[in-house]
Every structure is written in C-alpha cells, then in structure tokens.
Amino acid sequence: MTVSALSQLVDPAACPRLVLKVGSALLVERGGSMRRAWLEALVGEIAEARARGQQVVVVSSGAIALGAARLGLAGGGRANLADAQAAAAVGQIALAGAWAELLEARGLVAAQLLLTLDDLEDRRRYLNASSTIARLLDQGAVPVINENDSVATAEIRFGDNDRLAARVAQAAGGDAVVLLSDVDGLFDRDPKDPAAELVREVQGIDEAVRAMATGGSGSGMGSGGMVSKLEAAEIAGRAGIALAIVNGTRERPLATAIDADSGTVFLPQRRDGGRKVWLGGRIAPAGVLTVDAGCADALGSGSSLLAAGVVGVDGEFARGDLVTIHSAKGDRLAQGLVEYTAAECRAIAGRKAGEQAALLGYAPRAAVVHRDHMVLL
Template sequence: MPIARLPDLADPALAPRLVIKVGSALLVGPQGVRRAWLTQLVAEIAEARARGQDVIVVSSGAIALGAATLGLEKGGRGSLADAQAAAAVGQIALSGLWAELLAGHGLTAAQMLLTLEDLEDRRRYLNVTATLTRLLDAGAVPVINENDSVATQEIRFGDNDRLAARVAQAAQASAVVLLSDIDGLYDRHPRLPDARMIPVVQGVTAQIHAMASTESNSGLGSGGMVSKLQAAEIAELAGIGLVIGNGQHERPLARIFGEGIGTLFVPRARSGGRRAGARKAWLGGRLRLKGGLVVDAGAAAALARGSSLLAKGVTAVEGVFSRGDPVAILDPEGRVLAHGLSEYGATECAAIVGLHSSEQEAVLGYAPRSAVVHRDQLVLKS
C-alpha cells in the first residue's frame, strides 16, 4: 500500500526506510550549532529506529560551521575557495556532532561524503547503493553530505534537496523528508496574506512548478522551493514519496507525522501503472547530460506512446557526446521530454538527422542501429 498521508510515514509497514534532510539554517544559528534542537531531532530518529524504520540522514551545515570557525564572510559562500575550505573544517565538527548525539541512543553514525559524479556514474551509483545497504543492515545511521571540499561550481549538486532524493533512489527508500524553514508548498509566495499551503500534491506538474519560489528564507541555505520540487520529481521517478515540512519546531517529525503539517508529494502512476525501473529511475534523475536531441511533433507523440526515438524524427543535435552518453530529448519548443542513452555519437546523429533507416547505411558506412535512443534506455520526464 503506498504512502497516502503524512501519518503513514511513522508506520514501518508503509515506510520502512526514510531519508531525512536537514538544512543549514536548522543546524546552525547566529550563536552557532543549535544543539538543543538537534538533540530533539536525534531523539526522534532513535524513536523511528525503535519502531523498526531505517533512517538515513542527509545533513547540511558543514560550510556554515567551518565558516564560523575560520571567520569567513557570507557564511563561507563568498567564493568557491571559501566554500571548499569551510567545508573541509566544518565537516569534522558536523560528523562528530551527529556521532556523539546518535551514540547517546546507542546508535552508530556512519559518514558518507558524496559528489555529483558518485550518483551520476552508473557504476559508482551502484557502489553507493551497496554501501548504504550494508550500513543499514548492520544497524548504522548513515549521515550523508555533499563533498563540498572538492566539488566545483560545474560539477556539484549545489543543494542537499536533490542529493537527498538521489540518495533515496540509491537506497530504495520509502520517502524523503525535507526539513526546511517553511511548513510546505504554498500556492503563491507564503508572505502574501491569501497564500494557502497545499497538503497533498499528486505529481509535480507545470502548474506546481509555477508556485515555486527560488528564495530561501534563512539566507544560509543553497536551495529554495525550486530545488525541492526538482527533488520531488527525482523521487517520483522511483515511486518515492517526498515531504516538505517545517523543521524549526521542537520535535519536527512529530509535528509533521503526528499533526499532519506539511506537503506530501505522492508519485503519479506512470505508464502501465508502475514506477520506473531502477536503471530508468537513475537515468531520469540525472542532473548532468552530455547533449540533446530535438525532435519533431510526430516523434514526441511516438515517445509518449512508448516508442524508441528514430533518426527520422530528430531535427537537431546539441552538444558533444559519444555513444552511450546520457542526452536530453527535447520537443520543438525546447521542453525536455525524456532522458536517454544515445546509440550514436553527436557527429553520427547529426549525419543521419531526419533520415529513414533505409537511407542511413549509405551515410554511416555500416548498417544502422534500430534506434537513436532505444525505449529500453529512455525514460519520459512527465
């Protein structure tokens, strides 16, 4: 039975494995670490474990902690070098804090620092899955953060909302709980007097995206509502529920689960009524693609029916990529329809744009493959 309401997340039968993301502003205040608040949250994590639920923590805060220690301006985000240095110092304090507080409940913390490439590369992604599975089987609580000391602007998540969703995919979690500085998703900017919080969202649509704000109320975090909706989309591909809830209160999980205050994103049924397979969920959740294939309206309609992408329907090729690289498939207006693994490099794709299969051998010099992107290597984005 799928998760349908917030109290379901406290039921180990419906939600046996949770990923809980904690934002920077919740962990670090003007006076430093909010230890009393974190102690309450760790007690709630221990209660979830006692109920029989696995818990994975995705914890921000390393840059903020390190910046305070080093005396860096702008919370350590004034430059990439500042952020990397702050993370290197702050991560020690952050992991030590989690280990200490979890140990107070007889729980073992396990630190994992991940980069974007750890979850974008298929082999490394499977290694992450294996490590998380073994840690959970051994009774540990994985505490995960982006490895900001080596991440660059070009190759990084940039926010832990999407990292949490990708970790949930890798760990085959039941749900992601994003603890933030807001109660949930509002139908307009929450500062407006007639703003209304939406308790349940059935899939992330264009209408839902229109409600998002890029602002983060605290100024400490790197994400906003946009990144949270992107995280919900990533989770949805794997059939994973996602919750946005306010972490500023004492015992925030009790407020979200017990009182039902927050927004629950329930994945929509996909083609055939089933969630995407593990490989397709990984592919659809990728944040970095090597290029793009623009298709005509006929090909877009065929993709929606479950067909492969043929060269005949491709109108343009973008970027530089090789065979097997991930690419975006875009409609004539530039909207992303799907992610897929290309059967050809960019140069070959450009050479056979718009050609029927019977015409391609003369151009390529060899018998063409059955598709530019086969349906087994393709996942629709909506």
C-alpha cells in the same frame, strides 16, 4: 502499502525506510554556531523511529556554514568556490562529530558518506553507494550523508541537498523522503502573500505546480529553494517514493508536523525499475535532442527515438552519454543514453534509416536512443 499521508511517515508498515534531509538553516545559527539542542531533539526522533522498527538515512547540510564561521570567511563561505571547499573541509568534521556523538548517546552508530554528483551519475559507483548504504542499514547504523563539497566544483555537484536526498532515497530503496525546511511546505503562491494557502497533497508535478515555486533560500545559508524541492519530488516519484516538505524550525519537527497535519506530501505516480530509476534520477545531461511533434507522440507511447524525428542537436557528447530529449516547444520529454556522438546525430538528424549508412559510413544502429535506455520525464 505506500506512504500517502504525513501520518504514515512514522508507520513502519508504510515506511520501513525513511530518508531525512536537514537543511543548513536548521542546523546552524546565523552566527555559525550549531543549534545543538534542536539537533539533539531531532536525534531523539530518529531513535524513536528506530525503536518503531524503521531504518533511517540522514542527508545533512551544514558543513559549509559551520566551517565558514570557524575560518572567518565572509558570505557564509559561499563567496567563491575556494572558500566553499575550504569551509566544507573544516565544517564536515564538526558536523560529523555532532551527529556521531548525539546518535551514540541514543545507542546508535553513525556512519559518514560523502558523495559527489559523479558518484550517483555513474552506474557502477551508484551501485557501490547503494550496496554500502544497504549494508550499513542492515548492521543497524544510521548513515549520515552529505555532498563532498571539499572536492566538488560547479560542473560536478548537485548544488543542493534536496536532489541529493532524492537520489540517496533511490539508491537506498527508501519509501519516503522528508525535506526539513524553513517553510511549512509548498504554497499556492508566494508564502509572503497573506492569501497564500498551503498545498497539502500533490499528485503529479505539472506546470501549474511548478508555477507555485520560487527559487532561492530564505535563510541565505542554504543553496536550495522550492524549485529544487520540486525537482527532488520528481526524482523520488519516478522510483515510487513519496516526498514530504515540512517545517523543521520547530523542536521535534517531524512529530510536530504530523500532529498538526502541516506539510506537503508529493505522491508518486509511477514506479520505474532499478536501472530506469538510476537513469531518470541523473541530472547532468551532456546534450539535448529536439524532436518533432510526431516523434514526441511516439516517445509517449513507448517507442525508441529514431533519427527521422530529430530536428535539433545541442551540445557535444559521445556515444553512451546522457542526453535530454525536448519537444519543439522546449518541454522536457525524456532522457536516455545516446547511441551516437553529437556529430553523428547532426549528420543523420531527420533522415530515414535507408539514408543513414551512407552518411555514417557504417550500418546504422537500431535507434538514436533506445527505449530500454530511456526514461520519460
């Protein structure tokens, strides 16, 4: 049984393990104070889920916004990297303390995990995080997870907790992700347009769905937007995990959204295996390989990427790095672990197997990206 409707988010049979993402605008007032009464009501919903037999993982924003207020930093702590890191260091204490206190009042134990992009991009560290989350859930704790903004830089960070929540759901073996936002869900056009209509169900994300999204956070406090939420839905969907966007501004937001049947549910279209789930969720490729139309068709049929089909190489990467594979039109087709360096790929691009040994100085490998180390996007 899998989640296919909002009502199933509270059904332990369909959703035994739920990942709940809370945005900054929901937790923190514009002045920088915590919306404690709202959070207390949400913790009540988490306690009810636990009483039903569901396990819950929380991905919580808010550290930068809270810390910026305490330090008196302009721009909500996002004026520059140094401000964001300092604000996060201060705010994370307040954030974790609030979660721990309110969960304890409901008889629940909170656990804090701070993750960087590298923690989930690296296979060994991803498995370590997965093991830790599993152990905490087995012991009845509620993991509260945030990006480690005190040490993350622009080059090594998620930049939004929407995609982090989807990656955490993959690592945690979640059944559904709920993104609590400041909007009701995905609309077919700009929500400010009076003619805009809520899209209640999405089966597969294509260009028409992407065209409905607009970037940016309406609150000015968060770092995400609808574009990041669609990316999160794609990441979750590759693991067979449903993702819902609901309005979190109301008290008891999950129950309110379910009662009103108001929100957007993205239904997963496939269920990759464990390693390919990790691979498909990675978001920091080191380069791009562009392929011709014949190669693109072959990849779609399950073939490995061969040098003969490569028509362009961008970026500098080493063997084993993550690369994205694009069509000649620029469409993202797949991503995987490359078997050659960027220089070697340039040397053999477009060449048949019989020509490659002389160019490389050694016998060529079976593929530029083997299908066992590649996932279609």
